[in-house]
Amino acid sequence: MKRSAGDGELRGNRAEGLLRLPWEVAMRALEYPMRGVQRLIGQGRMPYVFVLPNLLIFGTFVVVPLFINFYYSVTGGTALFPEDRPFVGADQYGYLLDCENHLSPFTCREDRFWRGVYNTIFFVTFQVVAMVGLSLLTAVILNRRIVARGFFRSVFFYPVLLSPVVVALIWKWILQRDGVLNAVITAFGGDRVLFLAEPQWAMFWIIFVSTWAHMGFYTLILLAGLQSIPADLYEAAEMDGTSRWRTFRRITMPLLWPTMLVVLVLALIKSVQTFDEVFVLTGGGPGTATQLIVHYIYETAFATQVHNFGLAAAASILLGTVLFILTMIQMRLGSRGERR
Amino acid sequence: MNRTLAFLTRRRGGRGWHPTDILSYAYLMLGVLMMFGPVVWLLMSSFKTQAGLVEFPPSFLPYSQEQVMVEGYKDPLPLFEVTLPDGSKKPMAQVRRIGIVSQMVDPKQPDQTIRVKFEDRTPIRSLAFAWENYVTPLKQFNFMSYLWNSIVVTTVATFITLVVNSMAAFGLSKYEFKGRTSILIFIIGTLMIPITVIMVPVYLVATQLGMVNSLWGVILPGAATPTGVFLLRQYMLTIPDELIDAARMDNASEWQIYWRLIVPLSLPAIAVLAIFSIMWRWNDFLWPLIILTRNEVYTLQVGLNAFQGELQVQWHFVLAMTVVTLLPITLVFAFLQKFITTGIASTGMK
Structure with a gap:
């Protein structure tokens, strides 16, 4: 499987060499604790462990922000933290879309x-x-x-x-x-x-x-x-x-x-x-x-x-x-x- | 000669030349000029001295005016070829210039100066590569730290991306478990949300986590790439399950199956993702621009932009640092171009 992709492949392997050492060390170090985890939760639940880090990052940096984005868009002020922002409803959208003539930007409020x-x-x-x-x-x-x-x-x-x-x-x-x-x-x-x-x-x-x-x-x-x-x-x-x-x-x-x-x-x-x-x-x-x-x-x-x-x-x-x-x-x- | 010509004009398939063939090659040649020309121009310009850069019209090769040390003068003087009143020509150094008249001195007779009209002298120039354009910014400005930050971000982020994405891809391709479909749909959903749409709240999250002005703030948000998970999952689906069953018989833990069996077998796909990740991270701009506001944590891209935006654009440094920035990617491309182009053609991502 590894040798099928031609000479570009072989050179690719050399580039991976840089990543291999930290990888080996980290993976080997995790072997023992992971065996413990598997014993604890059972083999059937292991996929959750594999998916977890990815989901954590997704959740923190994509999903949570997505909801906060909606919250931001209905609050006003200049504060960064959501708890300091007053609720203004659809005002922000109204402000953005308010134009006398939508075809000429100069007549718009924003x-x-x-x-x-x-x-x-x-x-x-x-x-x-x-x-x-x-x-x-x-x-x-x-x-x-x-x-x-x-x-x-x-x-x-x-x-x-x-x-x-x-x-x-x-x-x-x-x-x-x-x-x-x-x-x-x-x-x-x-x-x-x-x-x-x-x-x-x-x-x-x-x-x-x-x-x-x-x-x-x-x-x-x-x-x-x-x-x-x-x-x-x-x-x-x-x-x-x-x-x-x-x-x-x-x-x-x-x-x-x-x-x-x-x-x-x-x-x-x-x-x-x-x-x-x-x-x-x-x-x-x-x-x-x-x-x-x-x-x-x-x-x-x-x-x-x-x-x-x-x-x-x-x-x-x-x-x-x-x-x-x-x-x-x-x-x-x-x-x-x-x-x- | 004739045979060479016949060889050069021979075409695959043995058909004759068609007018569109000539047009095609003309187009491709124009393409080479358009695509490589600007980069070559940048490279050549980056070796010019400050004086050479403001020259108009510019020359292709980096020339600079020769200078000589003349006895009795502290600084080196610029060398000119002077046409003397009797019509003969002689190399002379310029002491000073007043309006259209220059005061010149013959380096061999340093005590005698003569006045020469502006149009009677032409600068003597020679090919010279101004390596100091490269050395000075790396030493005096923060470019060394920008470079280091970029290297750290690229390697650490690529490492985390590969580990986290391959783990997720393994979980999603080789197990049947409750919630698998919803997780897959969830990841497809995140594919559609680019950073441009959520940069305000991501900034809030990064602030809450204390990641503003830290390289972790650049590394983590993009580490769980949905494209990466998909690419790896598609590949892992082709690995036969019997291998995993056999490993389990041999009392391998799930973790061992992952890193000793699945990852080595998925190396072609992982290598593609690694190259993409290196490219993404090295070239990343908008997010680092938002999250990094202190000069010492800038990556190369942000630092370069800040440097070129300063009031007095010091083009000789900017051009040299631009070359430094494009060099790693160019080298990667030069060695792996076949690999990259086939990788992109088959996955349709960049």
């Missing part, structure tokens, strides 16, 4: 929230389309008879592994006033552009950079989807003299569609939650031109002078609702894909 919402909608729309489009194109090209396919696949995948801070700094350096991009522009006789100081350019670049950083991941999934399409279908099409475009439309696309849908929703879920790269690259600026919804929640709760935890919690529950709906759609699609 205009930063709405600007965040509209920025996010704009960002998500273009980023997901660009990312899925480019990933599909790249995957289709990589699926052709290409020399050094593994190399090219890795090239597109490499940025996925980089940290968002690194990604943002790489591009900040390129896009700055005296950066290499402006050097190219001036070499062709253009004027320098302050890419991150102009609202439209800043929005363009956060879409560009996040696409750059993540498209390799979706390319990989789509490529796996493409490679699972039986080759004899293509052979049959070729024998019939079907054109390449028609083959793509009639064979590739329909069979890739389930994977496409999963990728689409997955990209959507990730895109709605974008924060890190944008935070480092533009800081939400200029002004609030690139402030996305997660950034709004972070600022409201942690970065402003007055920590408005209630408002942030209410906003995060609204965000969570959207994500929940998207995830349900994804699971539906996922299970349908499996049934085929």
